[in-house]
Amino acid sequence: MDMKKKLLFVIDSLAIGGAEKSLVSLLNMIDSSKYEIDLLLFKRGEDFEKYVPAYVHILHAPEYFRFINNEGFSVRKNILYKSYRFKTSLSLRLNKF
Structure with missing residues (x-):
């Protein structure tokens, strides 16, 4: 039985911007059966946050x-x-x- 690899992404917020849009796109493309994904946001409630897939664990700063x-x-x-x-x-x- 293979263990899932763990990934951590850290970004200030998911406000409208190029890096934020790219990160959300990447999160949606990662195979959740192979990876356990955590996202550390320093500011919550921004525009792109609603597009983060449900399998991504959003961590509190x-x-x-x-x-x-x-x-x-x-x-x-x-x-x-x-x-x-x-x-x-x-x-x-x-x-x-």
Whole structure:
């Protein structure tokens, strides 16, 4: 019995645009019997989201990424987010070495 390979796609949103349209087209062409597909969206509810096939699991963005979408957070929390972003960026770069 073969295990399905896992695919993860990450994009800011599925608003109207060329990359977004291409991604939705690609998602619809992938064989769901061979692949388990996850899609990480940082902003939900955009125009192309309704065209994502049902077999694609749409993941919720981590809590600290909500700051990207200006969801009414205070200045104090915005500073905290920038700290998370810096730590994440630094960690990803250091792990490369």
